[in-house]
Amino acid sequence: MEQTDAELVAALRAGDDETYRRIVREWNSSLVRVAQIFVPTRSLAEEAVQETWLRVLGALDRFEGRSSLKTWVFRILVNTAKTRAQREGRVLPFSALHDPSRIPEASVDPERFLADDHDRHPGGWSSPPPELPEDRLIAAETREVIAKAIDALPATQRAVISLRDVEGWSSEEVRNALDLSEVNQRVLLHRARSKVRQSLEDYLA
């Protein structure tokens, strides 16, 4: 029962609780994750989300449908959370969001590869990935390990992997909502996925 953005906006304008509640349920964890890129705690992130809804509702009449409703709401969230962070004197992680490549990060510990000048296999695995037993991969405790690994990520990486791989957003949706370049979105996603894979290996092997 997908409603179009125009239908959603009309229902919200008409004051329909149920539509609002449904959108909140669907988007809230993503909204909080994204806000946490900018503010340090979950409760501050939740406050930013509340303020965002206040702004969104107040500006509904001006929603023109040039972007999707979701993108529009997330853009307002990003602005709201940035403003709050500035008010609290926090240095924004602009470089982390907009130029992650400036700080290089290896997907796999460099110690696990042979040296570049190795005579037979330069840059080859010296400590190859071990097999991960499938029965343990699908165990409930493994889900916990994955959830914890995601929680432990830097906030920008956590937001990107949550939106892309947990919530199933497209790369374009993530790029639009966070105002990220295609390359930077991929760098952040790759780093997040690499660390989660490593945490599975650490746990299972």
Add this chain to the structure above:
Amino acid sequence: MIDIEAFSCQELVELVTDYLEGALAPADLRRFEEHIAGCDSCTRYLEEFKRTIELVGALTPVDVTPEAESELLEVFRSWRAQPGRNEAGS
């Protein structure tokens, strides 16, 4: 003739998301696939990486807490109750 150098394993692990997203240039895609075809360890790495994505995708998104939901509903209701709000839009 230009000799295209093969990727090392250490280079390959940096390109897995680019590969999965279809973002590799044709020459790099060929080097990636040639490497995978001849390297059991990187094949395993790629499989584990894909499995990781599937398992992350199987996590249930965190539900909004009842407290947060009622606070957000309160935002909606007080907005709705504002005098002068034009329900029909302009």
